[in-house]
Amino acid sequence: MRENRSPAGRTGGAIDPPLVVPTTHESTRAQYYCGQTVYVPELGDVVITEEHIMQAEMLKITVGQLLDIEPMSPLREEEIKQKYVRGQPLVETEEVKNLPTRMYELHGWYMKITKISNRESLMVQVEEDHYFNKKALSVEYSELFRLFNQDALDKSIVSCYCMMKMYETKKAGRYGIGFIDPNTVNEYTWKLEWCRQDVEKCMLEFLKRLNSNEDILLPYNFDFHWILLDIKVDEGKVEVLDSLLKKDSDYNIVKGIVDRAWAKYIKVTTGKWRQKLCWYRPKDLKQAPGTEVCAYYVCENIRMMASERSRSDRQDWFKEVRDQLLPTERIRALQEEIAGFLLDQVIDPKGEYYYPLPPHEPLVIVLRRHQGNM
Template sequence: LSVKMVSQQQTKDSGSKKLGMVAPQDKSSKEMKSLKKMKFASSSAETEPTSQTTISDDSKTGRGMSTMPRVVKRKLQKLRPIVEYNKRGKGIGQAHSEMQSYIGVLARSRVPLVDKKWSQIPKDVKEQIWEAVDMAFVVGQGGKKSVLTSAAKKWKDFKSTLTRHYILPYTNDKEKLSHPLETYKFIEKAQWDAFVASRLSKDFESVHSQHAQIREKLEYNHRLSQKGYAGLEDQLEETMPGVEIDRSTLWKRARQNKHGNIPDPKVAEKAKLIDELQKQVSEGKVRVDGSKDVLTMALGPEHPGRLRGVGAGISPRQYFNLPKPQRVSFDDRLKESLRVLLQEETKKMEAKAKEEALRMEARTKQLVEVEREHFLSQLSQLIPNFDPGMLKQRISQSPKNPMSDNASCSGGEVKSLHYEDDNAKNGEHQKEEEKEEEKRDEEKEEEKEKKDEEKHDDKVIEVGDYSNMEAPSSLKSLCRYVETTLLPEDKILQFTIDKEVFGGDRDTFLLHEDITQFAGMEEIGATVVAVYMRYLHDVLKQANMCSMVGFIDHATVSANSGTIADRSRLVAARLQKTDGEQIFMMPYNPGRHWILLIVRAKKETVYFLDPLPGHRVVDEEAKNIVNSAIKIYNTHIARAGRKNVIWKTLSGTPKQPSSVECGYYVMRFMRDIIMDPSLGFENKYAKGNQEASYPKEAIDEVRNEWAEFVFQIIKQGNY
């Protein structure tokens, strides 16, 4: 590097090399040597430094103490060394080294010794440091930011040095810690005492221990002085002209001692590997490509955004000349954002329309289900010994139960019940009917004879093979019983659920399809869930928990039960039949999917459990029904109640693995809740507790209990 010196007092004599400084013979050889290595700029236009920005060399005590008098002298002579930078923008040369030392002097003497962060230091103190440095050096491209960044680090290092060398070794010697150091007389006693107290605190002890552990993890420590990697590279370029200095060479040289040896065995091993790789690269055996260079191959991949062997502030993109990320104009970004937003909104609208269509379809099927049970119930009350099997051929029913989850429900068209009185004849065709009646009588006789013959055959009824069905043995046996006994006799399982279960008697009709669908792990309907709730009521009775847990019939909140106001009154009537301490479990199917609501009327709180994964929200219709029911309940017990009912989503429930298990999971939810006498379901199903699926054994346990309970009803003849 060439060296130029320009002075305010420089003469026009071309043969003179002297500067506007004192004569060389008056200077020490060390000062002369350092001056020859620096460029200078004139500062004639500058004003005299004030007492606030100049470090005086006259006094050796107090805040103005200086350890670099040559810098102050040059400032008085208006000479400012020019700080030079390498191709990567890192400071190099004698001027940079002296500037860094001067910044260290300012950071130690000007910044108070306090237990604070650099960001908490007053701005005027930082401004004084910058002004002092700017008066003494031509900082150049680094600017104010680089100076203050360096000052922050040196201030932090100064506090660390005081802590390690002058405080921690004397923790048991209070006398030595009671007075500031003679070396740093500018430190005030009050500041020293406060600083010592902060360094002996338990908080600092914890932080110091953490940093010590981090320090121990550093394997390859360098031996650089303040010149850093940039100064080392500058030095090697002077001593090794024409040789390319890559970061692997810098990394290795930075860990050598003054004799060129590497004392650390681990570092020496890596240095040997670097030498071998460099040799292979020179021989063409190994190829380097961008960031995959010799040092990366020796030490492993870099941390994102960081680079070893080049010093702080150098990014991989700067060092390897990687292309800058392509900038996209604001208009293009806006267009892309609008395009993505439009696609998302379109998908949402399509999904919403599809969901609404499915919801309407499910509600229609739900109405048919409830109408069927209501109609059969009325017939059983009007007609003595009424057998629903006589209507079986006149009921067209979907193979899949209408009250199901979000699986496919396209198994067939659901039609309303149709009952036709065989005695009702059309007058216009009465004669024709009479002729056909004789013909039918003859056919009936022939059919009767044929049936009598079939009774003597070895096998009349084909029973399905359930051996390969993945179901509990009790459920397989139930399926066989239905096919061999109920179907041949055209029987339907009809029984009454006692009023103590739902608050009123409920006639229930269990069809063959309900059982086979349940056995095949298909989507299930309202009847299957109601039967299991009847079983759980027996479990509550045995545990003496009926005063703690009750059930609300899901049929009372179905659309067939009337308007929202009508259904709210039905739910409120169920709540009024207790002392208010109970929780009520209410399965609910808004359409193609089962959920569970738990109503705690006394606390005006409702819990929402949904077996589907993801963020789920409560159906608005169900919410309105329950909210209104609780308000009616409050009126009944003469309580004003809160403005809004509290709804809590318990998202930590197990999640169904596919689209057909929601009904089974809701039944398992109810079972798990009542099996815990403390009723700690709120904590058990809190967010993040458990979101994995139930194991197969847990669902089969529910199915087995359901099947055994149905068998118990059959054996007791209560159908």
């Protein structure tokens, strides 16, 4: 008799039933399990993995709703999204104790600071050698809420992630990767007429100052979505890493910004340069439809390039995971990384990015002053 084996390695006379998440949508009454192939508009046939099932369970929805092949109930979207309230826990109260170490510590700091201060944001010191412009970067406390809940991340958090990798690579003596500030070069700022010229001037300046690097990374935000551009100056190429299936025309604005800066760069910089940049889009990690974790995919690509693997290893890794979702554990690891950076390098007075502020003004004084003006 042929022996049956479960995925966990147990043996027995019967095959273990597949992992199933039943739907609550009455019109389909479908069931989803690992290994099942379903058709998803714009993606084609998708094989359901444990990662799909884990994300659906975390969001308290069905796999069909996660993949956008079943509609969400009108109230469901509001039910699964907790709203930010200043001074309240950043996650459900019962989940606080389950937070990993650095997120737990950052959560404790946030709860304390909102009790003793009227401030609404965390300030980050940006020096000249970080983004070639000394300034203060503001990370609003509401962005910490988004970070803790795997919601869409703002430019300030992604900018912090880049600075964290700058610090790591410099400390480890690893060179060859430069970063363009996503707070400076992004579609929202470029669309402001009085900022457009400054954005393109900054893009040129970044190319001139970072041209000794093999890879210049630009996390770029447009239409509430994040992509990562890897500009290879010596090769005259731009690699577009996008976790969604966007049309080439969706990149027209950023392509124009970079191409115009490149045209000026090759005129003012000595060397043999390709006259026109070659743009291409390799296979990349894909995010589940309906999720807002594109910034985490950008950060994961940055981590792969800056911290974890050599170029050849990275290409092999992409080949292995090109059709997979980013595992939940890796998203959690990114959250922990960012929390640790904010604690050690921004909040700690000895940190590289600590921004000195006046002593905290007790909230009770602020409230009394406000009441006195009423």
